[in-house]
Amino acid sequence: MIDNEFIEDGDEVWDDADRQCILSTARRRCGREVADKIQSAFGGTVIYVRIPRNITPDCELAQVVGVAQAKLIAEELGGCSIDVPSLSTAKNRADQNVIRWAKLAGLPNRKVATLVGMSERHARFLAAGLRAVGRLPALDTGRRWNQYG
Structure with a gap:
């Protein structure tokens, strides 16, 4: 996977359009492999990240990266619709x-x-x-x- 240019501001991570970026969050919280899986599966689309307590094995993010990793991402981005940059x-x-x-x-x-x-x-x-x-x-x-x- 190729790094995108992100602007990091304290604990929040934003892309160049002032939106929170799921790839940067996933890379920081779960590792590069998880960010690559997300970009491969959802690149160029918008996904809704459920709040952590609502992450189940049937949610689309958990099906790609697993429930534990999805909950880590949802701790920061839960309840938001997120644009995933395309490959x-x-x-x-x-x-x-x-x-x-x-x-x-x-x-x-x-x-x-x-x-x-x-x-x-x-x-x-x-x-x-x-x-x-x-x-x-x-x-x-x-x-x-x-x-x-």
Whole structure:
């Protein structure tokens, strides 16, 4: 599993949209394996976490991680509907981090694409997105935008 970027504030753990994050809570309370199971089973959906006393073997979270682990998670998140980030979002964020590192290191597009395991065009596309939000410096080619016209 690939780590997502979470903001931790004291005892509460929040994702980038100011929502409590089940993956961060599960990782902290139960371990990485439990967080991976939750993301694999529920990624991209919203699940309701029952309060601890209502966790039974038939609740959807307990069926995936077990009753004991579900109760540990429910101690913090019980009674809430929680968005579970999808695996594709986590992989995309990890790819962006690798692309950012490789581009800052000066690697050419072909090597970046090979390193991440995608087409050169897609690597350029992700790098352009990183430039647009300021995570990569702008390209300085020394050419005018309308040099051909």
